[in-house]
Amino acid sequence: GAVVSQHPSRVICKSGTSVKIECRSLDFQATTMFWYRQFPKQSLMLMATSNEGSKATYEQGVEKDKFLINHASLTLSTLTVTSAHPEDSSFYICSATQRGYGYTFGSGTRLTVV
Amino acid sequence: AQSVTQPDIHITVSEGASLELRCNYSYGATPYLFWYVQSPGQGLQLLLKYFSGDTLVQGIKGFEAEFKRSQSSFNLRKPSVHWSDAAEYFCAVMETSYDKVIFGPGTSLSVIP
Numbered sequence: 001g002a003v004v005s006q007h008p009s010r011v012i013c014k015s016g017t018s019v020k021i022e023c024r025s026l027d028f029q030a031t032t033m034f035w036y037r038q039f040p041k042q043s044l045m046l047m048a049t050s051n052e053g054s055k056a057t058y059e060q061g062v063e064k065d066k067f068l069i070n071h072a073s074l075t076l077s078t079l080t081v082t083s084a085h086p087e088d089s090s091f092y093i094c095s096a097t098q099r100g101y102g103y104t105f106g107s108g109t110r111l112t113v114v
Numbered sequence: 115a116q117s118v119t120q121p122d123i124h125i126t127v128s129e130g131a132s133l134e135l136r137c138n139y140s141y142g143a144t145p146y147l148f149w150y151v152q153s154p155g156q157g158l159q160l161l162l163k164y165f166s167g168d169t170l171v172q173g174i175k176g177f178e179a180e181f182k183r184s185q186s187s188f189n190l191r192k193p194s195v196h197w198s199d200a201a202e203y204f205c206a207v208m209e210t211s212y213d214k215v216i217f218g219p220g221t222s223l224s225v226i227p
Contacts, residue, residue: 006157032213043204044158044217093157095215103148103208103215107157 002028004096006106013084013113021079021109023094029074030096034103035067038091050077084113116141118207118218126224127195135190135221137205146208147188148215149179153201161203164188175199200225 003026013019023033032051036044048069050056056069066088068080077096081088089112095103117140127133139145149161162173169181179190188205205218 034215036217041222043219046214046216049214097213103160105150105158105160110155 002096002098002104004030004094004104004106006094006109008109009107010110011112013111015085015113016083018080018082019084019111021081021092021094021111023077023079023096023106025075025096025098025104028096028098030077030098031074032097033071033077034095034097035069035077035079036093036095038093038108040091044093047079081111084111086113089113116145116207116209116216118205118216120203120205120218120221122221123219124222124224126226129197129225129227130194133190133192133195133199133223135203135205135223137188137190137218138186139188139205139207140186141207141209144183147179147181148206148208149173149177149188149190150204150206150217151175151201152204152220158204161190195223195225197225197227199223 005024007022035047038044047062048056048058050069050071052071052074058064071077093108094106097103119138121136147164150158152158161177162171164171164181171179177192181188203221206215208215
């Protein structure tokens with residue numbers, strides 16, 4: 001079945017630094033990748049949609065300059081949290097889809113900013 | 115606007131008892147519907163999905179869900195709950211035209227011996 005690899009699974013960074021999270025589709029070409037954020041004991045909120053080779057579409061309220069998304073190939077999307085602050089600490093999950101036939105989620109990245 | 119509601123924030127059931135988790139959606143057409151499970155600190159696992167056809171969908175781990183168009187519902191059921199089923203359950207809707215998934219708020223399931 002379709003597999004999405006997300007790396008790293010956990011990361012701790014200092015306030016003011018940037019962190020990059022990778023999302024790779026291992027055995028299929030993902031036409032679209034999505035990035036979600038989940039606060040403790042809350043649901044997943046869509047942050048942005050990225051299509052290969054084009055700019056990401058951000059949901060209302062998501063700062064595009066803080067959360068940089070790059071989708072350079074059909075198998076890789078990256079989310080960079082720039083100038084991270086403690087309030088950016090969260091669980092970030094990516095998903096990848098091929099032609100709208102459902103989603104495959106990555107295992108998530110736990111970001112802690114200290 | 116499209117939305118997904120899960121009326122029960124938290125449910126506690128006894129091991130071996132039956133389970134039903136409710137999900138309602140607000141959408142003009144028939145969307146794609148999903149149920150996911152998330153264990154603490156873990157990612158999401160797809161339990162089942164409905165795209166079209168038979169309205170009773172079988173999933174993994176003994177779960178099933180029934181799509182009822184008239185009620186805009188997609189409730190998840192399991193005849194006999196196991197302690198390992200304790201987790202967070204999310205109902206999700208995919209907007210067919212836009213390939214964007216909207217998640218419900220989730221239902222936390224506790225299982226008591």
